[in-house]
Structure formats: C-alpha cells, structure tokens
Amino acid sequence: MAKILEGFPEGYYGEYGGRFVPELLIPVLDELKDCFGKAKIDDSFFEEYYNLLKDYCGRETPLTYAENLTEYFGKGKIYIKREDLNHSGAHKINNVIGQGLIMKKLGKKRVIAETGAGQHGVATAIMAAKMGFKAVIYMGAEDIERQYPNVFWMRNLGAEVISVKDGTATLKDAINEAMRDWAANFEDTHYCLGTTCGPHPFPEMVMYFQSVIGKEIRKQVMQKENRLPDRVYACLGGGSNSLGAFHEFLDEKDVRLIAAEAGGKGKESGQHASRLAYQTGKTGIAQGYKTKFLQNSDGQMLDTWSISAGLDYIGVSPICAYLSEIGRMETAAAEDNEVINAFSLVSRKEGIIPALESSHAFAVMIKDIETTTKEDIIVVNMSGRGDKDIFNIGEALSDEKWKEFVKQRGDGYGS
C-alpha cells in the first residue's frame, strides 16, 4: 500500500474505515482479511491474477492519445486510459476476477454482490460463470428499471438477480440486503463487494485489485513521454476506479489526482451525489464503515441523485475521504448538463463513447483545461464504455428518433 496510507490502526485511513458490522460477521471478515493478507504478499498470486486479466479480460488496456481533443483545446496533452476495452466494458471486472481467486482460496462456491448501474453485477456474473460459482446479485428495484439491459445479461450469464425494494431501492439498499444474505450464508458464500467501501478489508482489497489501472498508466506514460503525468482524472462514486487509477501515484507528490463526483442538478438543488466536492457529506457510520455520508442531522441517509446510476451513492471510500481531507486528492463535481456535453464532445472528437460515469471525469477535466499548458500531461481514466447506457443516454440527450424507436419496439411486443 502507498506510504501515505500507512501508519494508522488496521483498516483505518485517518479516522475513516473500520468494520462496523454485527458480531456475526466478524469471523468471516477475519477469514477474508487473513486470506487476502497472505495473497497480497504472494508474487505468484499477483502473477496468476494478472495473467487471467490478460488472457480473459484483454489487459493491458491501451492508453490512447486523444489527439483531436488536445488540438481542440490547444492546452494540455490528453491521454485516455481505456478501461472501456476491458471484457464486460468497464473496470469492474478487475476487482471481481481478483475476488474470484480469493474465493477459490477460501473454498467458497456461492458469490453474492450488490450492483448499482449493473456493471459490477454483470462482472460478477461473468466471473461466476467462468469460475464455476453460483451468483446471486442484489440490485435496487429503481436501478433495475434504469438499467434493465444489464439485468438481462446477468440473468443470461446464469446469475440470479434479486430486486431490492427497501429504502430508496438503489445501491445502498442493495448493499444492506447483500450484507443480510452474507450474515445468513457466510459459511459457503463470499460477498464480492464492488467498490472500495464497506468494512475492512474491502476498501484495501478492492483498491489492491483495481490498482493495476494506475500501474499500467505509469508504465504507458513513461513509455510515451518518459515522465509521469501531471494530472490524473477519474470519476468518484464508491471509489474503485479513482483509487485504481490514483493508488500508483499517491506517493508521487507532483502528480495531481482529481476525482469527479456527481453534481447532479447542482449543489443548491439537493439532487446530487457529491459528498466531498460540495462538502455536504458528514462523517458517519453505515454499511459497515465510517466515512463521509450524505445524511440529515439525525443521521438518516438522504436520497441521492445522479444521471449515472454508478455514481449515485450516499457514501464514499474511506480512503478517498481521507485523501480528500489531507488534500492529496482534489475533488470537483460535474453537473448533469456538463456531463452530457462532455459525453458528446468525446464521442464526436475521438470516436470513443464514454459511460456516463466516466463522462463526469471528462467534464471536470474540460472545466479545468484552461488552467493547463501545452507541456502538461493529462490522463483521464475512462472507467467504462457508454454504449451499454444507450437507454439512459438516449433519454438524457432527449433523442427523439431513439425514443420513437424504443416506443415502436415496445408496441411490437404489445399485442
């Protein structure tokens, strides 16, 4: 782990982290912590992991020079880390493959996962199919409506998808439900948490598996530019793709690390999912860990809003909360309209369709571009591809032709 994260009690990053779970889950968290603890210092484990990513998922992913965008702005040199080219179309698969190998070590045969946008659910379903596990995916009823295509794929990959109707019927509720399942079935079941949140060791473990992104960025930028980047941008929901991209550079003080949160309809509207940039998150304890949560004065969690289901979450990685607090990680929020504009610009200029989540990272980079010079090297971590979001993007762009098409197809099933 990066030096900047060391020196705290186990599982803590500053005052954030910990494992605030029912006593029932303590033994299984201990078991997982021990297993991961051994694996992370075992070079052969990493080799097995990386080989699988290479042969099965298509790593390493390219670092593409965004020549047209760079020319368009006439400022810093923009590179795009292509996590969209991973098998399954997003960075989520990195973590899942790693946890699949951990499951094998633990001798567990059933995997459960929560999913918001559905990407982590699809990745888990893929891993379970590949490794021969039974998969059960918890997904908020609201998210199922927004992301049905992913549900379709999970089911076709052989996973069972359970609709969670409690609370706001979104990601946080899916996490609660997965924790309940785990409390009932931990003896044969692994909870494959999809982001750098939850009780220790999940934040550290998920960051470890995702940090292949930053390792590759370092190598690729060195090859192309013979020096480190000046800035790395990533979108920030739970924290898995941002920490994946940032971890490698945490101890490199000259590399600026900038996280883009979901500004939704703006700070004043209250309809957003920005915990850090808007400084609206308050330290609290929920979902097994301590971090900045969007909550009211009683401690009840608030409704969040984002155009992208993957960033629509009340909490944030305890590691990000800490890095933000000490100023090592900068945060900014991109509002929905800025995200849509960034999405269109990247698509048209580069022929690359970013996910709405990743479009937040582009949007913040674009807002900052004026402050760069031609000598600056900028990397945007493109966490996933956008064509999977066609229904949401079609709606967000208010694309009348698309709506007409969907309606026609729907009518076709009507009779």
Next chain:
Amino acid sequence: MAHKINLMTHQVLGYPDFETNEKALEIFKKNNVEYVELQIPFSESSADGPTFVKANQLSIQNGTTVEACLEFIKKSIDKNPMKFLIMTYFNIIYQYGLDNFLRRASEIGVWGIIVPDAPVDEGVQLYDKCVSYQMNPIVIATPYTSEKRLQVLAEKGREFIYFVPRKGVTGSKTDFNDSVREKILQIKQRTLMECAVGFGIQEKADLEFLEGYADIAVIGSKITRIIEEEGIEKVDDFLKEIRE
C-alpha cells in the same frame, strides 16, 4: 412471582406510531415483562430482517426523529417499572454526539444500550463510556464467536450477554436444538454473565426449550407482526399464553 425465564420485548419507536408503542408498553407491564428494548429507527438497518427493516423505514417516513424517540423513552420510563434498553445503530448515537447521547440516556433512566453494528473493538469508547454513565452496554455473541473473543466481549459487556443462536438477521425461525443449550451454558460459564437469547423466538415451545438455560428470552419481530396482522390487543393474548 419469579418467572422461569425473564422476557425482553421489543418495539421500533414510531412504528406504526407512538400511540401503539405506548399501548404495547402497557401490555408489557401488565404481563410483567422484565426488560423492554426500544429501537430508535435508522435508515440503514442492515442487521435487521424484513419486518424491522420495514418498521424502521415507515417510522422515519412518518417523521420520527431521534428527539421524539428520546422524549417518548423518558415518558415511558417514568410510567413503567421495566428495565429499559435503547437499541439503535451506531450512526444515530454518533450524530447526536457520543457523550451527549449517553448523558441524555443516562439522565432519563435508560438501563442498557444495544448497538448491533458496534462490535466491541470498534465501539470501545461507546462501551466504556456507557459504563461510566452508569448504563449497561450489552454485547452480542454468536455460535461463531471464538473463545478468545468471548473473553473480550465479557470484559466490555455488563449484566447479560445477548446470544444470537444462528446466522442471519432478525425475524425468521430459529431451529432450537441441543447445540443452542450447550452454547448458552458455555457462554455463561466463560463469562459469568447472564445470557439473553434472541432472534427467532416465536412460540411458547421456544421459551420452554430455553428455560433453565437462558436467563432472558428476547421477543422482537414476532410482536411487531402480531400488531401488524392481528392488532395490538392480541399482543396481550400472546404474552399471556407464553407466560402461563
């Protein structure tokens, strides 16, 4: 008359409303229930099963605040002889301020505190301060708790250990078999504390099974379900039946 086993009953505050909570307390008092666990609702009640999850949510939706809960608890303690425990999740206490919350609870006469998502290592301060505010922190053990950890629990907890005899969350049936009895005896021997058993107690037979082993039987979501399905009056019949 001393009962063969003491009872601890549960209410989620503000669900379905405070009036029903109050009626429930009258019924508990009438049936000589020894302990009452009052839950301050939390939006992320991840250790609870479907019955309590719904109760927590609807209560919050109806506008239940922490302040209203504390006021209700104060009134209840003034009117009733039972020992009152607050059950809630850590964040509720944390946002109120650890010291502020415990001081207030202590002032209004709360007997004990149960926080399911504060395992002893994370909640050291909570457990220690609870004692210094003259209240009893209740620790939770499970069949999976190691011997070593049981010692840690015994050091941090007071009065009784809350034993959850199975995996899973609140509300579903527990298979009460001999291993449950064995584990209860083992816990009592190791910790020299009384033992309360919760999760899944639904009928008289469950209580009879625990008599002579556990000191306290916790009846939680069963009562909430009776209120939902048959009405508050039936809680009286239920308690009478199991107390016979």
